[in-house]
Amino acid sequence: xxxxxxxxxxxxxxxxxxxxxxxxxxxxxxxxxxxxxxxxxxxxxxxxxxxxxxxxxxxxxxxxxxxxxxxxxxxxxxxxxxxxxxxxxxxxxxxxxxxxxxxxxxxxxxxxxxxxxxxxxxxxxxxxxxxxxxxxxxxxxxxxxxxxxxxxxxxxxxxxxxxxxxxxxxxxxxxxxxxxxxxxxxxxxxxxxxxxxxxxxxxxxxxxxxxxxxxxxxxxxxxxxxxxxxxxxxxxxxxxxxxxxxxxxxxxxxxxxxxxxxxxxxxxxxxxxxxxxxxxxxxxxxxxxxxxxxxxxxxxxxxxxxxxxxxxxxxxxxxxxxxxxxxxxxxxxxxxxxxxxxxxxxxxxxxxxxxxxxxxxxxxxxxxxxxxxxxxxxxxxx
Amino acid sequence: xxxxxxxxxxxxxxxxxxxxxxxxxxxxxxxxxxxxxxxxxxxxxxxxxxxxxxxxxxxxxxxxxxxxxxxxxxxxxxxxxxxxxxxxxxxxxxxxxxxxxxxxxxxxxxxxxxxxxxxxxxxxxxxxxxxxxxxxxxxxxxxxxxxxxxxxxxxxxxxxxxxxxxxxxxxxxxxxxxxxxxxxxxxxxxxxxxxxxxxxxxxxxxxxxxxxxxxxxxxxxxxxxxxxxxxxxxxxxxxxxxxxxxxxxxxxxxxxxxxxxxxxxxxxxxxxxxxxxxxxxxxxxxxxxxxxxxxxxxxxxxxxxxxxxxxxxxxxxxxxxxxxxxxxxxxxxxxxxxxxxxxxxxxxxxxxxxxxxxxxxxxxxxxxxxxxxxxxxxxxxxxxxxxxxxxxxxxxxxxxxxxxxxxxxxxxxxxxxxxxxxxxxxxxxxxxxxxxxxxxxxxxxxxxxxxxxxxxxxxxxxxxxxxxxxxxxxxxxxxxxxxxxxxxxxxxxxxxxxxxxxxxxxxxxxxxxxx
Numbered sequence: 102x103x104x105x106x107x108x109x110x111x112x113x114x115x116x117x118x119x120x121x122x123x124x125x126x127x128x129x130x131x132x133x134x135x136x137x138x139x140x141x142x143x144x145x146x147x148x149x150x151x152x153x154x155x156x157x158x159x160x161x162x163x164x165x166x167x168x169x170x171x172x173x174x175x176x177x178x179x180x181x182x183x184x185x186x187x188x189x190x191x192x193x194x195x196x197x198x199x200x201x202x203x204x205x206x207x208x209x210x211x212x213x214x215x216x217x218x219x220x221x222x223x224x225x226x227x228x229x230x231x232x233x234x235x236x237x238x239x240x241x242x243x244x245x246x247x248x249x250x251x252x253x254x255x256x257x258x259x260x261x262x263x264x265x266x267x268x269x270x271x272x273x274x275x276x277x278x279x280x281x282x283x284x285x286x287x288x289x290x291x292x293x294x295x296x297x298x299x300x301x302x303x304x305x306x307x308x309x310x311x312x313x314x315x316x317x318x319x320x321x322x323x324x325x326x327x328x329x330x331x332x333x334x335x336x337x338x339x340x341x342x343x344x345x346x347x348x349x350x351x352x353x354x355x356x357x358x359x360x361x362x363x364x365x366x367x368x369x370x371x372x373x374x375x376x377x378x379x380x381x382x383x384x385x386x387x388x389x390x391x392x393x394x395x396x397x398x399x400x401x402x403x404x405x406x407x408x409x410x411x412x413x414x415x416x417x418x419x420x421x422x423x424x425x426x427x428x429x430x431x432x433x434x435x436x437x438x439x440x441x442x443x444x445x446x447x448x449x450x451x452x453x454x455x456x457x458x459x460x461x462x463x464x465x466x467x468x469x470x471x472x473x474x475x476x477x478x479x480x481x482x483x
Numbered sequence: 484x485x486x487x488x489x490x491x492x493x494x495x496x497x498x499x500x501x502x503x504x505x506x507x508x509x510x511x512x513x514x515x516x517x518x519x520x521x522x523x524x525x526x527x528x529x530x531x532x533x534x535x536x537x538x539x540x541x542x543x544x545x546x547x548x549x550x551x552x553x554x555x556x557x558x559x560x561x562x563x564x565x566x567x568x569x570x571x572x573x574x575x576x577x578x579x580x581x582x583x584x585x586x587x588x589x590x591x592x593x594x595x596x597x598x599x600x601x602x603x604x605x606x607x608x609x610x611x612x613x614x615x616x617x618x619x620x621x622x623x624x625x626x627x628x629x630x631x632x633x634x635x636x637x638x639x640x641x642x643x644x645x646x647x648x649x650x651x652x653x654x655x656x657x658x659x660x661x662x663x664x665x666x667x668x669x670x671x672x673x674x675x676x677x678x679x680x681x682x683x684x685x686x687x688x689x690x691x692x693x694x695x696x697x698x699x700x701x702x703x704x705x706x707x708x709x710x711x712x713x714x715x716x717x718x719x720x721x722x723x724x725x726x727x728x729x730x731x732x733x734x735x736x737x738x739x740x741x742x743x744x745x746x747x748x749x750x751x752x753x754x755x756x757x758x759x760x761x762x763x764x765x766x767x768x769x770x771x772x773x774x775x776x777x778x779x780x781x782x783x784x785x786x787x788x789x790x791x792x793x794x795x796x797x798x799x800x801x802x803x804x805x806x807x808x809x810x811x812x813x814x815x816x817x818x819x820x821x822x823x824x825x826x827x828x829x830x831x832x833x834x835x836x837x838x839x840x841x842x843x844x845x846x847x848x849x850x851x852x853x854x855x856x857x858x859x860x861x862x863x864x865x866x867x868x869x870x871x872x873x874x875x876x877x878x879x880x881x882x883x884x885x886x887x888x889x890x891x892x893x894x895x896x897x898x899x900x901x902x903x904x905x906x907x908x909x910x911x912x913x914x915x916x917x918x919x920x921x922x923x924x925x926x927x928x929x930x931x932x933x934x935x936x937x938x939x940x941x942x943x944x945x946x947x948x949x950x951x952x953x954x955x956x957x958x959x960x961x962x963x964x965x966x967x968x969x970x971x972x973x974x975x976x977x978x979x980x981x982x983x984x985x986x987x988x989x990x991x992x993x994x995x996x997x998x
Contacts, residue, residue, distance in 0.1 A: 338863055338864060338866075339862045339863050339864060340852060340853060340863070340864055343845070343864060347838045347845075347849070350838045350839070350840045351837070351838045351839065353834045354834070354835055354836065354837060354849065355838075356797060356817065357795075357797065357817070357827070357829060357835040358817075358821075358849045359818030359821050359850070360818075
């Protein structure tokens with residue numbers, strides 16, 4: 102009996118260790134650990150401020166739209182979260198695509214703004230219909246990305262520096278341009294119906310019916326999923342992806358192999374920018390939000406994209422789930438009990454969780470070290 | 484008195500075992516260093532020499548074994564402990580501050596200060612000069628490190644140890660960067676040091692040097708301790724057999740060269756330097772013919788790397804022309820040079836040669852992935868073809884790895900990484916093969932193999948340009964030697980008629996010929 106136990110145990114730990122060594126499993130585990138740590142710290146913060154409502158509030162954050170009692174309401178709110186998840190997915194795709202090439206495109210935030218500017222202005226001032234508006238946003242984002250890329254290639258300017266600068270330039274330029282199409286009484290841009298251009302709204306394809314007539318659920322949802330899959334394929338199965346990843350992993354080897362690394366850098370940042378720009382049009386053309394022309398900070402979407410990209414293990418499909426989660430808890434923040442907490446607390450909680458999401462790579466590294474160490478110990482025992 | 488009691492050994496490392504995941508770097512190794520002796524530590528790359536020294540330095544903690552200093556067991560947990568015990572080391576890559584003077588470097592970390600925390604260098608200068616007199620270590624204490632020769636930098640490192648009153652001195656492959664003349668001087672210095680009672684551990688894989696300077700020699704092979712011998716009692720062949728575990732053919736077997744027409748023609752080539760304002764390559768002209776191996780010899784940093792970068796298109800040139808098969812390729816892109824028949828085995832396989840995070844198969848098509856056999860018309864990779872092509876190369880060149888074609892290049896051994904690069908570059912059927920230090924850091928078996936491949940390429944009628952820092956390799960493999968010194972080709976030698984001493988004079992700039 103004793104002997105049987107002894108022979109069994111090492112085998113089981115062996116299987117667990119083997120499973121733990123699969124990279125995908127590691128990523129998912131690390132992501133879950135980050136999420137749990139974030140929720141825990143959020144809970145502790147709530148406890149500190151006011152222990153009374155902490156438990157209920159943190160559960161509400163997790164529940165998000167499930168906080169509503171009626172299933173119909175839940176569906177509608179679910180649709181809202183989904184509508185805002187789409188641009189976040191696009192931003193995280195933008196981040197991870199450039200990251201695969203070894204570039205940290207922090208300019209995603211600005212490229213997102215440029216996309217918003219282009220799509221809204223084309224829709225409101227020129228009365229374009231939805232598809233041209235979308236493509237215009239894509240071009241605007243790509244153009245901004247190209248500037249970052251060209252500065253990097255020809256002037257050796259770090260993409261992070263130029264990206265941050267361009268974020269501000271994009272923001273204030275957008276504020277200036279969109280002021281022309283804003284409502285007289287408010288800082289917000291007009292509704293599409295105000296200029297008789299409902300055609301600029303993205304078509305619903307009947308998806309709104311699935312979400313209790315939530316008109317914000319549009320063609321953007323399937324389109325975004327298709328783009329995520331396309332990016333997966335490009336990166337893993339094509340010559341272009343082969344070149345991009347080679348450049349990202351080892352720029353010198355890419356040059357040695359005669360790859361056009363400069364062209365690849367610019368192209369990557371253009372695609373990255375295009376994704377962000379497209380993402381903006383996928384939100385603003387649903388009519389869910391309007392641009393606030395007095396905004397003095399870049400929308401958080403581009404930055405949250407960084408967290409989403411890392412939480413998703415830098416995998417396009419992973420980014421879909423991580424983006425949804427981040428948007429989910431961001432929205433869930435509004436269900437924190439305001440009797441006990443000031444309304445800003447929702448942002449604090451969700452940003453703590455998002456912050457910890459960035460630790461995925463760190464946790465993966467720690468896990469690998471721990472595995473190696475236990476293996477070393479085991480071998481030493483032998 | 485104390486010393487007498489302590490017995491004959493200055494340092495003893497007894498039954499040291501150090502394991503890393505998946506490998507036993509030191510397996511029950513015992514080294515005993517006598518007072519005042521020069522003790523060589525011989526072994527191939529990966530034999531465990533560096534690990535053993537890191538254990539002695541407190542950088543690694545061994546699983547088993549003890550270290551005795553003067554017969555007393557000591558615990559060395561970090562380099563400071565080692566320093567306190569009088570153990571000093573000259574690393575293979577010097578640890579000097581380039582923009583400091585020699586004196587500043589010597590006192591670095593043990594700066595003499597006055598009461599108010601100001602540096603007082605007068606005393607230090609006196610001691611340094613005394614020491615350099617005593618041991619014949621000529622240095623200029625006020626020269627900047629960046630301005631002095633490699634030999635003098637090494638002497639600075641030695642003075643650093645002496646200044647700290649170290650009496651156990653470790654030299655980690657000290658001759659790799661020196662000219663033959665400087666090597667002679669170094670050996671004299673080592674003899675002086677041991678005559679003054681310093682104990683020296685001399686790490687090397689160059690047999691001739693060990694025979695010349697060491698009293699005793701301990702041999703490691705694949706982490707295991709093979710034995711310790713008196714160098715007087717053994718021959719070089721015996722030592723080498725101990726090191727490799729079999730008899731090795733030192734000389735490359737090859738028929739006389741049969742050169743044909745000129746394939747690579749370089750005229751008045753000048754290349755700028757990245758490090759300083761001078762040109763790294765100055766007005767160099769030479770050519771390489773079909774069926775011969777031309778070797779660029781010289782000490783590291785005399786413009787060889789820049790010359791290769793210019794030939795292969797990695798760096799722009801200042802002026803000059805490069806022709807391949809009669810076609811001017813001076814301004815051609817890297818890709819077009821490679822398509823037109825230039826293969827390049829790069830100097831640094833991790834920097835240029837491989838994408839370490841890619842699989843072996845992806846690395847094997849690094850130069851050809853765009854060809855129609857590997858990419859279809861829409862731009863998708865033909866992964867089946869890549870797999871079968873890679874498996875072919877893996878068989879043909881005997882590239883060993885954990886999981887075959889899908890092994891991450893990073894996890895392969897250095898020798899097999901190099902084999903992969905060589906397989907890739909040779910299989911492209913080049914007109915010109917540029918091989919830069921193709922055997923660097925490899926063990927004797929792999930070196931033998933690579934030399935055979937180079938000769939086979941020559942015999943197949945290719946033009947081979949070999950750049951090497953290893954004197955033996957230059958003399959054994961090449962059909963014609965061009966010596967580079969400070970960016971110029973200062974001599975053309977016939978390997979059958981020259982000898983290491985003559986080559987050394989050219990390499991050190993003491994002699995010049997007409998080319």
